[in-house]
Amino acid sequence: MIYTPICDMLGIKYPIIQGGMAHISDAHLAAAVSNGGGLGLISAANGNVGWVEEQIDLASSLTDKPFGVNIMLRGENIDELADLLSRKKIAVVTTGAGNAEKYIPSWKDEGIKVIPVVPSTSLAKIAQRSGADAVIAEGGESGGHVGDLTTMALIPQVCDAVDIPVIAAGGIADGRGAAAALMLGAQGIQIGTRFLTAFECNISQVYKEKVLKANDTATIVTGRRLGHPVRSLKSPFSRNYAKLEYTNISDEELENLAVGSLRASVVDGDEKKGSFLAGQISGLVTKEQSASEIITDIFEEVESLLNGAGKWVK
16 A cells, blocks of 8 residues: 555655546535545636535535545635635645745644645755655646646655755556656646546536547647646637737737636537647546546556566676
């Protein structure tokens, strides 16, 4: 059995966190992942405090295991969301798009574990100084907002840069990726793309089918011109957006083009207008399973691989 210190810290069976995917990670998916032995996350990225509270209460009714909330720190009502998480005494908060230093003391006063997502060693060090319990080091292979460094290059450097536990993310969808992350020094993994095809993931079937049909070159990165690159599956929307980035269209017009595109993919399954966020590892995701089956499959493979690793050592 694969068991690392992060399991003790978070109260989970397997060292795996479900990605906090904006407009996707709801109570049903979070509870299913937690019931399967990992740490499920609810995404607060839509900024609707009432919705987030409803999802927390729903997840609490669906699982007696720990679960967390992912929060983006640039939202207009971030203070209200941060206060909600304190009041609800959520088990874990993962953060992105900013420095959580302002909120960490109040969260930790309530016994909340704080784990920022970072794309570089400098931000990992800032997170550690701010009092974070661990960091999620995410490589640019991931879906959604991405950094420049690859997971293979990022993880060992972050592990050397900080003393707190490191969780690897980006380009991991099976036991091989998870085993590699552990060998790079990580104490666990975070996975988003593979959970898109979980039975409990409430996205459109069109979205799921696009992930299941993807290959190794199926994704594209757009938004670099605006300073916040995003990885998604190639689609009429993403291809057109990529072309327009290199025209004289204004930044404001370019920004507005993306408004509603995620809802179009997640809720409507609109193949033309939708932005289907997914990582480069999509080509390895070939079937729908329950969240529990996904977790079990990954860690059975990890155990088999690591037990057999000695055959290469003479």
